[in-house]
Amino acid sequence: MIRTEAKLNGLSTPAGRNETGLLLCCARTAKDPGTAGRIAALLRADIDWEYLLRLANRHGMVPLLHWHLNGDRPEAVPDEVLGRLRSHFNATHLRNLYLTGELLKLLRELEARGIPAIPYKGPVLAATAYGNLALRQFGDLDVLVRERDVLEAGEALASLGYRAQHGLSPGREAAFLPYARQYLFRRDDGSAVELHWKITSRHTSFPLTPEYLLEHAERVPLGGSSIPAFPREDLILTLCVHGSLHRWERLKWICDVGELVRASGSVDWDRIVRRAGELRSNRMLFLGLALVNDLLDTELPEDIMREVRSDPVVEELAAEVSEQLFSGSLADREGIVEQLPYWRFQFRLQERPRDRFRYCIHRAMTPALPDRQAMPLPGALFPLYRLIRPLRLGGRLLRELAARLPPVRATDTLRKKTVSNGEARLRAGGSTR
Amino acid sequence: MTGTLSLRSTVVAGExxxxxxxxGEVAILDLKAGTYYGLEGIGARVWELIQQPRRVCEIRDALLEEYEVEPGRCERDLLALFRRMSDEGLVEIRN
Incomplete structure (x- = not known):
């Protein structure tokens, strides 16, 4: 706990700035007197408001930053900054209500077609973990269905005006299902739906299936009715897996886990750890719990924290996340070279040697949409992508590495020739002597 | 269904x-019409109370305990608010 206090006081936060300390203090819906005191102290210190707004926006934290600053100490915030926070907050709030309405319409449409579906993240998480639709920023809706229902669910989305963004023809869309885990749909009004049929990609060992989740779904109230939701224990696990696979690069994901743990009250932690063992995700669970405890001071049972701290890899990965969290902008991961640190991070999250091996094989061979877009093949030839992908990855890596080499300039070539000629003269002179 | 409104009626937020x-402010989106509504102050508190079915007289009593308001006016304003909300389809009234 000493470590946590030291981080939260703004002096030794991951990036060591008052702004990051303030953002961490605001990354919760309810604050204790100690956190309120730290916020007050930080607001008396020097704050770079532009930097804070950029940081809050990047980390999906504007609603909570506004909530705490406007609620407790609006006089400590410049009017112009408060106005921008308020505008963002109001826009997010109304958009969240709108998207919640869209989610309810989509669930009704799927139900009418007899397609079992279960939403997660987005409005459901805002309502159940944050207790308020206004306080969590989300840009799209996530709905999980069984793989065999994906195409019909896509038709349901089309009937509501959404268009698939994968660019696949109907035959290829079906053929690509085993290799992908989600398709993105967009509508002209800016609404977006991610239709999932797997929680993680094939290279990650996390065998939580839509069939299991649909069978064990809880019902939660939303918009005057009740909708299906992940069982609480599986939701905590899923959020920890999701955040871990994205290297926890947004504070919002850490905050999601903190809020869910806080809202879950008497959740059965032994059952969660047991489920994590069954789903081979102990390390990802423990990493998420280490982060909420370190950065957000989220209280967890002592015996659970002992288990969390017993894995040195978790400690190392948590330290890496804390160091990276507020440094620079979100990484450009278009290039393979930029992706390598993420792949290394994901590799270390796998606990068993066979899961690490499986991770490498699937990472190298399981095709992604860019592979198909680079070389469209008919559905019957899709297995060939398993050969094409490693070749493409290898080719791209070589090109990227070549592009990083310093260019050879004409003067360099000339100098080499001169030296070469000089050497020749010396050799010639030597031979004369 | 929406019935005749009286102090004995039960009111609950609609589906x-x-x-x-x-x-302290509530934003409500009517999903059918796509219309946003706003409630402030006592109105926001009333909305919070009717997230569970409650009798109008119970709500009136809760407001009288929390706010300095004359009972007759509280009753009139409350009934007027519920009539308006019912017309807009935001609440369900049961007798």
């Missing part, structure tokens, strides 16, 4: 809406 409280 076809989503709402959120943003610190």
């Amino acid at each position: 076809g809406q989503v709402s959120s409280d943003i610190g």
Whole structure:
């Protein structure tokens, strides 16, 4: 706990700035007197408001930053900054209500077609973990269905005006299902739906299936009715897996886990750890719990924290996340070279040697949409992508590495020739002597 | 269904809406019409109370305990608010 206090006081936060300390203090819906005191102290210190707004926006934290600053100490915030926070907050709030309405319409449409579906993240998480639709920023809706229902669910989305963004023809869309885990749909009004049929990609060992989740779904109230939701224990696990696979690069994901743990009250932690063992995700669970405890001071049972701290890899990965969290902008991961640190991070999250091996094989061979877009093949030839992908990855890596080499300039070539000629003269002179 | 409104009626927030409280203000989106509504002050508190079915007289009594308001006016304003909300399809009234 000493470590946590030291981080939260703004002096030794991951990036060591008052702004990051303030953002961490605001990354919760309810604050204790100690956190309120730290916020007050930080607001008396020097704050770079532009930097804070950029940081809050990047980390999906504007609603909570506004909530705490406007609620407790609006006089400590410049009017112009408060106005921008308020505008963002109001826009997010109304958009969240709108998207919640869209989610309810989509669930009704799927139900009418007899397609079992279960939403997660987005409005459901805002309502159940944050207790308020206004306080969590989300840009799209996530709905999980069984793989065999994906195409019909896509038709349901089309009937509501959404268009698939994968660019696949109907035959290829079906053929690509085993290799992908989600398709993105967009509508002209800016609404977006991610239709999932797997929680993680094939290279990650996390065998939580839509069939299991649909069978064990809880019902939660939303918009005057009740909708299906992940069982609480599986939701905590899923959020920890999701955040871990994205290297926890947004504070919002850490905050999601903190809020869910806080809202879950008497959740059965032994059952969660047991489920994590069954789903081979102990390390990802423990990493998420280490982060909420370190950065957000989220209280967890002592015996659970002992288990969390017993894995040195978790400690190392948590330290890496804390160091990276507020440094620079979100990484450009278009290039393979930029992706390598993420792949290394994901590799270390796998606990068993066979899961690490499986991770490498699937990472190298399981095709992604860019592979198909680079070389469209008919559905019957899709297995060939398993050969094409490693070749493409290898080719791209070589090109990227070549592009990083310093260019050879004409003067360099000339100098080499001169030296070469000089050497020749010396050799010639030597031979004369 | 919407019935005749009286102090003995039970009122509950309707199904076809989503709402959120943003610190003393409530925004409500009517899903059918796509219309946003706003409630402030006592109105926001009333909305919070009717997230569970409650009798109008119970709500009136709760407001009289929390706010300095003359009972007759509280009753009149409350009934007027519920009539308006019922017309807009935001609440369900049961007798």
